[in-house]
Structures are given as structure tokens and as C-alpha cells.
Amino acid sequence: MADIENIQALVVRSPVKPFISVLLFKLGDADAARQFLRGYAPKVPRGAAADIAGEAEYHLLFSWNGLAKLLRGHPTLDVEQGRRALEVFFTDSTQAPDSLAMARQLGFVGGSAPEGWWEGRFTSENIDLAVYACFDADRKAQALTELREAAARCGLQELTLASFDDGALAGVRPRDGRLHFGYRDGITTPDIDWSDSGRPGSVDLREILLGYPNSDYPTSPQRPGPWQDFARDGSHVALAWIHQDVATFNKFLVDESTKAPPSVPRELAQEWVAAKMLGRWRDGSPLAKFPDAPPVPPKLDNDFGYADDATGMKCPITSHMRVANGRDQALKFANQVRFPRGTPRLIRRGFSYGSPLAGAVEDGVDRGLVGLFCFARVNEQFYTVMRWLQKTDFSDTFKSIPDGLNAQDGLFGNRAFPGANAEYHVALSDGSAVNFQLRDFIRYKGVAVFLAPSMTALSVLSADF
Amino acid sequence: MTHALNLTLPIKQDQETLKKLQQLEAIFPTMVQPKIEEALRKSKLVHFARVLVIDNKYIQVLTEYEGSHQEYTEFFRRELTPVFAAIFGLADNMPDVNDPNGFFNFAKDHNLRALGNTTGNSTDLEGKPAGWLFSAYNHKTVEQILAALDKA
Numbered sequence: 103m104a105d106i107e108n109i110q111a112l113v114v115r116s117p118v119k120p121f122i123s124v125l126l127f128k129l130g131d132a133d134a135a136r137q138f139l140r141g142y143a144p145k146v147p148r149g150a151a152a153d154i155a156g157e158a159e160y161h162l163l164f165s166w167n168g169l170a171k172l173l174r175g176h177p178t179l180d181v182e183q184g185r186r187a188l189e190v191f192f193t194d195s196t197q198a199p200d201s202l203a204m205a206r207q208l209g210f211v212g213g214s215a216p217e218g219w220w221e222g223r224f225t226s227e228n229i230d231l232a233v234y235a236c237f238d239a240d241r242k243a244q245a246l247t248e249l250r251e252a253a254a255r256c257g258l259q260e261l262t263l264a265s266f267d268d269g270a271l272a273g274v275r276p277r278d279g280r281l282h283f284g285y286r287d288g289i290t291t292p293d294i295d296w297s298d299s300g301r302p303g304s305v306d307l308r309e310i311l312l313g314y315p316n317s318d319y320p321t322s323p324q325r326p327g328p329w330q331d332f333a334r335d336g337s338h339v340a341l342a343w344i345h346q347d348v349a350t351f352n353k354f355l356v357d358e359s360t361k362a363p364p365s366v367p368r369e370l371a372q373e374w375v376a377a378k379m380l381g382r383w384r385d386g387s388p389l390a391k392f393p394d395a396p397p398v399p400p401k402l403d404n405d406f407g408y409a410d411d412a413t414g415m416k417c418p419i420t421s422h423m424r425v426a427n428g429r430d431q432a433l434k435f436a437n438q439v440r441f442p443r444g445t446p447r448l449i450r451r452g453f454s455y456g457s458p459l460a461g462a463v464e465d466g467v468d469r470g471l472v473g474l475f476c477f478a479r480v481n482e483q484f485y486t487v488m489r490w491l492q493k494t495d496f497s498d499t500f501k502s503i504p505d506g507l508n509a510q511d512g513l514f515g516n517r518a519f520p521g522a523n524a525e526y527h528v529a530l531s532d533g534s535a536v537n538f539q540l541r542d543f544i545r546y547k548g549v550a551v552f553l554a555p556s557m558t559a560l561s562v563l564s565a566d567f
Numbered sequence: 568m569t570h571a572l573n574l575t576l577p578i579k580q581d582q583e584t585l586k587k588l589q590q591l592e593a594i595f596p597t598m599v600q601p602k603i604e605e606a607l608r609k610s611k612l613v614h615f616a617r618v619l620v621i622d623n624k625y626i627q628v629l630t631e632y633e634g635s636h637q638e639y640t641e642f643f644r645r646e647l648t649p650v651f652a653a654i655f656g657l658a659d660n661m662p663d664v665n666d667p668n669g670f671f672n673f674a675k676d677h678n679l680r681a682l683g684n685t686t687g688n689s690t691d692l693e694g695k696p697a698g699w700l701f702s703a704y705n706h707k708t709v710e711q712i713l714a715a716l717d718k719a
Contacts, residue, residue, distance in 0.1 A: 190668050197637070202694025207635040317665070324666040435609045436642040481637055482667075489638060495710075507710060520688065 111147035119236035130257030138256035139564040158245035163552035168230030187323035191480035209492040212518030214546035226550040273455030286386035335556035343548040349464035381423030389417040449476040576658035
């Protein structure tokens with residue numbers, strides 16, 4: 103059973119404050135950095151803590167480099183032992199998202215290649231600490247100033263981004279929940295069994311939390327000891343800065359809407375294309391339950407599967423939702439062995455940035471989303487889902503469509519991925535099919551993997567030794 | 568893209584280890600080989616595989632397989648845990664085969680690069696260009712080959 107009060111609230115529940123910034127820092131002197139943490143760790147909400155109006159909310163995320171700087175010389179947490187005990191895909195820079203070994207297989211090629219990340223101003227390896235901060239409107243400017251002043255006093259060097267007014271990744275939680283492509287977000291959230299009761303329909307806490315390894319979820323560190331104690335109730339968090347090309351997406355909807363079958367009313371044709379790409383109508387109703395038209399009012403249903411839709415007549419098998427979370431769709435044998443409890447799950451905590459596109463023509467404004475994904479195993483969860491977005495060879499289901507083992511997620515696939523099949527197969531109810539010609543709709547501008555330590559571990563990191 | 572795994576472990580030369588090696592060789596055809604064969608056949612990822620012993624000094628696990636090195640390591644570890652325990656146990660610094668981290672690091676540290684240069688995009692576990700691996704069928708996947716054979 104996890105101690106929910108020991109988990110940073112970001113992992114347990116979605117913050118509700120409308121304004122969000124993620125500030126990236128390189129630590130200087132470790133003693134001074136600990137002083138900064140002593141000031142801000144108490145401001146991190148715990149577990150399912152309710153929002154407090156008017157008070158800014160902070161969450162602290164550390165890269166391996168950050169942890170190593172803070173713990174070097176620690177009497178019980180030997181850094182070299184930690185490097186081996188924690189997951190190699192977190193501690194070894196040769197296995198990081200921007201590494202030679204990983205970048206290509208995760209789809210970070212072409213316009214998403216790491217060479218262009220973080221505006222070319224720094225690399226993911228330079229980031230020691232990310233501060234995820236949420237604000238009410240009237241508190242943001244002052245809270246950001248206070249945070250930066252405290253950081254500067256404690257020798258933290260901020261890694262700034264010129265394309266944001268704030269100098270840091272910053273955006274909003276849209277009031278209606280709709281992101282730049284017009285989809286309502288945040289409907290599918292894993293129901294985590296924090297009490298480890300085996301509650302039917304829930305997701306095992308080991309999908310998200312470190313420190314409770316078993317044979318189904320062999321999370322790192324595996325061995326009992328100080329590093330496993332340190333990691334317990336912590337979660338890995340991947341930060342992904344994702345540009346959305348709204349003009350291209352909108353033009354795609356127009357162009358492909360001509361392929362909608364006669365049964366789709368003409369005024370609904372673009373919405374039909376959009377729904378086929380995601381797996382939900384843009385108002386949130388799932389195609390699996392409402393394949394022909396969105397219900398009025400929308401039904402944000404999450405209780406469905408794909409077992410009765412093997413060929414994707416209702417929900418295309420390469421739609422984003424179905425690739426990222428196949429629900430009851432069978433994995434191929436090797437993946438059934440890897441994931442005995444089912445498809446890997448991630449908790450999403452993202453926000454939207456940039457002004458909405460006005461009109462149909464690209465205006466040169468950077469807009470998109472900043473995704474934060476919580477999970478316990480970097481390679482088996484985050485990296486795996488990223489690979490699946492680029493190449494849908496993880497289930498025999500994809501053999502049912504032409505060149506399906508080289509198909510891609512409709513929205514998040516990178517068409518520059520070697521061997522990518524850029525045809526998007528949409529099966530129709532009469533047994534025929536149409537193909538959309540896929541384009542690049544998103545581009546990665548920076549990705550890094552962190553640990554969101556438990557509250558106990560934050561105390562360890564904050565304390566002098 | 569087909570990759571080669573050239574896992575090469577120096578065998579400890581103490582009497583106990585050499586006796587374990589003899590035992591492994593004795594049971595391999597009847598107890599080990601069938602298990603490996605069943606797992607690899609079902610995986611549809613591996614083209615060829617074999618295990619070699621060189622002068623009782625080295626044991627090699629050699630395979631040609633597809634997908635990234637990182638993606639399916641966990642499949643092989645989970646499906647063939649006792650087999651890898653027996654093989655890794657012959658070498659120094661044997662990892663806990665129940666630990667994905669230790670297993671991956673051990674495999675990474677003991678994978679030898681073939682001579683020459685890859686003619687495709689194959690890389691080693693650190694993303695550096697791999698050595699040469701000839702493919703008579705232009706790195707077609709197991710799935711593609713099986714499908715073509717089914718049609719033939």
C-alpha cells in the first residue's frame with residue numbers, strides 16, 4: 103500500500119490552477135541548492151491535496167544529474183550505487199531520449215531531432231531540476247519573480263527559452279479543456295489503485311510508483327536498501343515540449359473531408375476526419391461508442407474497448423487513442439510477455455501554450471502543448487509508447503491493414519521516421535476503406551526524463567549532511 | 568533492420584564453474600534448446616540463434632533479430648530467465664536476472680561488435696554504428712518472410 107500523502111500531488115491528481123510554468127535549472131553549489139529546496143519543498147502539495155485559491159503550487163522534478171549533484175558524498179546514498187540501482191534509462195546519458203541510441207527509435211528525427219531542441223540554447227543533459235509551478239492569474243507574476251530570486255540567491259542557473267514571454271515553458275489549462283487541434287483533453291485518466299487493494303478495473307500503483315517492485319512490475323531499484331527507500335513513492339516524469347502545426351492540421355481536415363462516405367453529412371465531414379484521427383469526436387465522445395455522429399450533449403465516456411472492432415470500422419486502429427492505449431486489444435506475443443498486466447499506462451499532466459490560430463493560414467506563432475507523463479519504468483512505459491506511435495508493430499491487429507506493421511499514430515507519428523507508412527487507413531462500415539495522406543502535425547522541441555521524488559525523498563534532498 | 572547480438576562471456580575457470588558448464592552442455596539439447604526455440608518461434612523477432620562454447624573459456628549467445636536492442640530485452644529476460652541465469656552464472660559479476668536493469672547493463676557490456684561496418688542503419692546498444700551483418704534478403708523482417716512463404 104502506498105502512502106498517498108508521501109507522493110507529490112502532481113502525480114496523484116491534476117492541478118486545477120489555470121496558469122502553469124515549467125522552469126528549468128542547472129544547479130550550482132550543492133549546499134546552496136539544498137537551501138533552495140528547503141524553501142520550496144514545503145510548498146509542494148501532497149497526495150490528493152485540494153487546491154488552495156491564491157496560493158501558487160510547486161512541484162519539483164530532478165534529472166539524474168541533479169540528484170547526483172545533491173547527493174554526492176551522502177552518508178547512505180552512494181551516487182555510484184544509485185546510478186546502478188535506478189533505471190539505466192534514467193541514469194545513463196547514452197540511453198536518454200536525445201541519445202544516439204534512443205532518439206531515432208523514439209521518433210526524434212527530422213524536424214524533431216534533438217539537435218534543434220530547447221531552441222539550441224542547452225541540451226536535456228544540462229537540466230538538473232524542473233520546477234512545475236501552477237498559478238492563479240493574479241499571483242503568477244509575483245510568484246515567478248520570487249521563485250527566480252530565490253533560485254538566483256541559491257546559485258541555480260535558469261535555462262531560459264526565448265520564445266516564451268515568461269522565459270520558461272508556460273501556458274494555460276484551457277477553460278473548456280480543448281487543445282489547439284480542437285480536441286477536448288483529459289478524459290482518459292488511469293484510475294490508480296493507490297491502496298494496492300486489487301480493485302477491479304483499476305491500474306496497479308506500480309505502473310506509476312517506484313519502490314514496490316514485483317515480478318509483473320520489476321521497477322528499479324529492485325533490491326531493498328537505501329536507494330529503494332529513497333525512490334519509494336516517487337514517479338518518473340517525462341517532460342515533452344510539442345509544437346502543434348494547426349494550419350497544416352486544419353488543411354488536412356479540409357482536404358481529407360472529401361473522402362467522408364455519403365452517410366456523413368457534409369457539414370460534419372471535417373469533424374468526422376478529426377474524430378477518425380484521435381478516436382474521439384473533438385467534443386470528447388468516443389468513436390467506439392458513437393461511430394456515426396457525436397451525441398448531443400457530448401458523452402465523455404471512458405468505459406469501452408476495441409475487442410468488437412478488430413478492423414477499426416468504428417475507431418481506426420491507428421488512431422491516437424487506440425495506439426497510445428490499446429485497452430482490451432491484444433498485444434503480440436512478445437509484448438504480452440513484457441506486459442503481463444496489459445498495455446503500459448501513463449498519467450498525463452499537460453497544458454497548452456501559444457495563442458490560438460486565427461484563420462486558416464500559418465501565422466508563424468509557436469503553439470502546442472507541454473506534456474508531462476508520469477510512469478514507473480522509462481523504457482517499458484514511456485519509451486515503449488513513444489516507439490508505438492512511430493511504428494505500429496506491437497499488435498497483430500495491425501496486420502489487418504495494408505503495410506500495417508509500418509503504420510503510425512495518425513496525430514503523433516513522425517513521417518520522417520525510417521520506413522514509415524504515411525497512409526492512414528480508415529475502414530468504413532460497408533467493408534470498404536479510404537486512405538488519408540498523413541502529414542506531420544506535431545514536432546518535438548525538447549524532451550527530458552525526471553524523477554518526481556516522494557515527500558520523504560524531498561526532505562532527504564533538502565537536508566544538509 | 569536486422570541486428571546481431573554477439574553476447575560473449577568469459578567463463579570463470581574454477582572447478583565448480585567448469586562443472587556447471589559441463590552440466591549445461593549435457594542438458595542443453597533436451598532441456599534448454601527446446602525452451603529457447605519455443606520462445607523465439609513465438610516471438611517472430613529472431614531469425615537465427617545459437618549458443619557456442621569456445622575452449623571452455625568463453626560462452627557466446629549469438630542471434631540475428633529485429634527491433635531496437637532496448638525494446639525487446641525485457642521479453643527475452645522474462646521468457647528465458649532460467650536459461651540466462653544458467654549462462655550468465657558461468658561468468659564473473661553475474662547480474663540478478665530478475666532485475667531488468669542489471670540484465671540490460673550486463674548484456675550491453677558483453678555484446679561484441681562485429682568487424683566491418685553496417686550497410687544499413689544498424690547500431691549497437693549505445694547507438695553507434697554496428698559492425699557488418701550480411702542479409703541475403705535485404706533485412707526483411709521475420710513477419711515479412713513468413714508471410715511471403717505462406718503465399719508461396
